[in-house]
Amino acid sequence: xxxxxxxDIPQNPYDVVIAQDAIDHVGAWLxxxxxxxxxxxxxxxxxxxxxxxxxxxxxxxxxxxxVGYQVSTCILPAGERYKTLRSIQKIHDAAYDAKLERKSxxxxxxxxxxxxxxxxxxxxxxxxxxxxxxxxxLLAMVDxxxxxKTGVNHPQGKNLIGAFHQPKLVVIDPQVLKTLPPREFRAGxxxxxxxxxxxxxxxxxxxxxxxxxxxxxxxxxxxLQMILTRSCQAKAEVVAQDEKESGLRAILNYGxxxxxxxxxxxxxxxxxHGEAVAIGMxxxxxxxxxxxxxxxxxxxxxxxxxxxxxLPTAIPSQAGAEALIxxxxxxxxxxxxxxxxxxxxxxxxxxxxxxxxNQDIRPxxxxxxxx
Amino acid sequence: xxxxxxxDIPQNPYDVVIAQDAIDHVGAWLxxxxxxxxxxxxxxxxxxxxxxxxxxxxxxxxxxxxVGYQVSTCILPAGERYKTLRSIQKIHDAAYDAKLERKSxxxxxxxxxxxxxxxxxxxxxxxxxxxxxxxxxLLAMVDxxxxxKTGVNHPQGKNLIGAFHQPKLVVIDPQVLKTLPPREFRAGxxxxxxxxxxxxxxxxxxxxxxxxxxxxxxxxxxxLQMILTRSCQAKAEVVAQDEKESGLRAILNYGxxxxxxxxxxxxxxxxxHGEAVAIGMxxxxxxxxxxxxxxxxxxxxxxxxxxxxxLPTAIPSQAGAEALIxxxxxxxxxxxxxxxxxxxxxxxxxxxxxxxxNQDIRPxxxxxxxx
Numbered sequence: 001x002x003x004x005x006x007x008d009i010p011q012n013p014y015d016v017v018i019a020q021d022a023i024d025h026v027g028a029w030l031x032x033x034x035x036x037x038x039x040x041x042x043x044x045x046x047x048x049x050x051x052x053x054x055x056x057x058x059x060x061x062x063x064x065x066x067v068g069y070q071v072s073t074c075i076l077p078a079g080e081r082y083k084t085l086r087s088i089q090k091i092h093d094a095a096y097d098a099k100l101e102r103k104s105x106x107x108x109x110x111x112x113x114x115x116x117x118x119x120x121x122x123x124x125x126x127x128x129x130x131x132x133x134x135x136x137x138l139l140a141m142v143d144x145x146x147x148x149k150t151g152v153n154h155p156q157g158k159n160l161i162g163a164f165h166q167p168k169l170v171v172i173d174p175q176v177l178k179t180l181p182p183r184e185f186r187a188g189x190x191x192x193x194x195x196x197x198x199x200x201x202x203x204x205x206x207x208x209x210x211x212x213x214x215x216x217x218x219x220x221x222x223x224l225q226m227i228l229t230r231s232c233q234a235k236a237e238v239v240a241q242d243e244k245e246s247g248l249r250a251i252l253n254y255g256x257x258x259x260x261x262x263x264x265x266x267x268x269x270x271x272x273h274g275e276a277v278a279i280g281m282x283x284x285x286x287x288x289x290x291x292x293x294x295x296x297x298x299x300x301x302x303x304x305x306x307x308x309x310x311l312p313t314a315i316p317s318q319a320g321a322e323a324l325i326x327x328x329x330x331x332x333x334x335x336x337x338x339x340x341x342x343x344x345x346x347x348x349x350x351x352x353x354x355x356x357x358n359q360d361i362r363p364x365x366x367x368x369x370x371x
Numbered sequence: 372x373x374x375x376x377x378x379d380i381p382q383n384p385y386d387v388v389i390a391q392d393a394i395d396h397v398g399a400w401l402x403x404x405x406x407x408x409x410x411x412x413x414x415x416x417x418x419x420x421x422x423x424x425x426x427x428x429x430x431x432x433x434x435x436x437x438v439g440y441q442v443s444t445c446i447l448p449a450g451e452r453y454k455t456l457r458s459i460q461k462i463h464d465a466a467y468d469a470k471l472e473r474k475s476x477x478x479x480x481x482x483x484x485x486x487x488x489x490x491x492x493x494x495x496x497x498x499x500x501x502x503x504x505x506x507x508x509l510l511a512m513v514d515x516x517x518x519x520k521t522g523v524n525h526p527q528g529k530n531l532i533g534a535f536h537q538p539k540l541v542v543i544d545p546q547v548l549k550t551l552p553p554r555e556f557r558a559g560x561x562x563x564x565x566x567x568x569x570x571x572x573x574x575x576x577x578x579x580x581x582x583x584x585x586x587x588x589x590x591x592x593x594x595l596q597m598i599l600t601r602s603c604q605a606k607a608e609v610v611a612q613d614e615k616e617s618g619l620r621a622i623l624n625y626g627x628x629x630x631x632x633x634x635x636x637x638x639x640x641x642x643x644h645g646e647a648v649a650i651g652m653x654x655x656x657x658x659x660x661x662x663x664x665x666x667x668x669x670x671x672x673x674x675x676x677x678x679x680x681x682l683p684t685a686i687p688s689q690a691g692a693e694a695l696i697x698x699x700x701x702x703x704x705x706x707x708x709x710x711x712x713x714x715x716x717x718x719x720x721x722x723x724x725x726x727x728x729n730q731d732i733r734p735x736x737x738x739x740x741x742x
Contacts, residue, residue: 085456085459085460088456089456092525092531092532096525096527096528096531120495123534124491124495124522124532124533124534125531125532126531126533127520127521127522127533127534127535127615128534128535128615149498150498151495151498154463154467156467157467160463160467160496160497161463161495161496162495162497162498163494163495163498163499163534164498164499244498244499
């Protein structure tokens with residue numbers, strides 16, 4: 001099984017390749033083009049973290065060296081708290097030591113943190129060199145690796161520092177999800193459900209027909225290949241139409257507005273990103289239902305998918321409704337002081353609005369808060 | 372007198388406005404478009420250094436506030452040694468404190484260091500917000516402010532960290548050059564001479580017909596307006612054809628290959644950037660003459676312009692020929708291990724070559740070295 005999805009961003013088109021054992025073919029796919037994406041003989045800097053590199057580093061490096069690339073590595077500690085400018089400096093130091101040139105490239109082997117940082121380091125080295133994304137978490141596969149959003153956290157807020165920098169290639173090997181911790185697998189599935197709600201009714205229906213969505217072993221094989229392909233296809237279609245998030249792309253933030261506030265209000269220690277998105281989707285669904293924008297039935301269908309994935313559906317007790325509302329005002333998605341919400345109208349149909357008032361939000365948050 | 376030059380970069384076109392007292396009109400020009408470049412009422416962060424801000428800060432802020440912008444300021448210490456990621460963090464902190472949003476912008480008021488840093492901070496805040504360049508040195512006016520090269524230095528090398536980020540508007544007020552130290556004025560004139568050699572024979576001829584080029588007072592008024600306009604026009608035409616330096620844009624590095632090596636070999640303390648470019652142009656001219664690529668007469672004409680501007684024409688004794696050759700190999704412009712040179716064939720006609728050997732370079736450098 002092999003799927004190839006084109007991300008048709010004007011001037012920066014690229015492919016997402018999804019295939020079993022893809023890790024062993026990265027070198028071949030980089031070099032085997034009429035115009036190789038990176039010229040064989042060039043230098044590549046592989047950036048990863050210790051756990052991921054122990055699992056998959058040798059196979060990736062072997063695949064790259066076997067077609068003639070000069071490979072160096074930069075191993076950074078794992079975890080969101082290392083997603084800082086300090087880590088970018090470490091990647092830059094490694095780039096300097098490896099003598100990367102303008103036609104060299106970096107290869108991100110890891111989850112969203114590694115992907116975001118490597119992309120940003122590549123965007124800012126020699127005013128932009130190539131980057132290849134090899135995501136190893138479900139979240140990174142279906143979201144972060146595609147679309148060119150890169151960056152690090154500012155001491156005062158997540159992802160405030162960053163740039164748009166499209167990869168030259170995204171390579172997804174579904175089998176690496178076997179070693180992903182189950183909680184992280186479920187977190188990634190939250191984004192998959194999101195694509196069903198905002199874009200792809202067939203994906204939504206396929207998820208509904210599956211008994212369990214909470215572990216790799218229940219979906220591996222053809223179903224997982226389909227889930228990854230349709231999710232990446234959805235992301236690719238949206239970002240190709242709106243690379244820099246001036247309009248449509250904002251729908252990818254479905255569930256993220258309240259989700260970010262929940263993450264922030266609980267100090268990023270209680271729920272992870274995917275869990276926060278699940279809570280945010282539940283909140284957006286309830287808000288849309290309360291405003292008579294979508295049906296109670298569709299809201300229930302979304303809710304059941306989230307529950308079936310064993311994702312949280314309630315706001316943790318550490319986050320109060322008023323604190324969440326205050327945080328919403330400080331969100332990056334604020335424009336002219338108004339909070340933008342993505343709300344569903346039907347399965348695979350959402351819209352963007354800044355007409356939601358705090359009075360609308362308050363009862364929804366209150367009803368969802370764990371007593 | 373007012374000149375408006377269009378920089379026709381696909382998807383990011385913008386104007387360079389050159390006019391007396393332009394500083395007092397920045398607010399009006401930003402807001403007075405059918406589609407304002409920055410919406411009145413939005414937040415602007417002015418970044419400058421203490422000396423420049425004392426001279427021109429009040430006038431600029433007044434111009435911006437008078438049309439309704441909310442203005443904050445970030446004042447950084449002057450000097451190349453502050454062109455670091457640490458300063459970018461300070462601008463980011465100020466951006467956070469000022470609550471900049473995606474449609475806010477930064478305004479760079481200063482020379483090349485302020486312009487490069489503000490551009491890079493804007494490129495990397497919220498994945499890219501707008502920047503307006505108000506250059507106050509001749510070098511920044513004719514070179515750094517146009518074309519979107521932004522960045523900071525890495526501990527191991529200049530401008531290794533950076534991004535392409537085009538400004539929304541460049542505003543040039545020739546009268547601010549009155550307060551520019553004479554040595555910096557001459558340094559900027561080196562880049563003006565460069566445009567004559569690589570692109571604009573009429574500019575070259577006009578410079579030849581002027582008695583003195585080494586001080587503001589000899590050129591102020593119409594001649595200076597013409598010099599700025601033609602230089603900016605040349606830069607605009609080149610970068611519009613090749614935004615990311617994949618080809619033509621490299622000709623802007625005329626004089627810079629050996630120039631950078633001279634700056635580096637003398638620890639950036641003996642010659643400034645413009646002086647190094649002057650030395651580099653003399654070297655490129657001698658190299659082209661030795662290789663029978665251009666005439667001794669044209670070489671002499673270029674030499675006389677540089678001398679008339681009281682710019683250095685010899686390599687400082689601190690830099691040895693072998694050290695320079697070693698540094699050339701480490702230059703950012705190296706591709707596949709070969710040094711690229713820009714060499715002149717005639718006035719306003721240069722070409723790019725990687726066919727120059729160390730054997731060709733050595734005697735030229737030896738002949739130019741101060742004993």
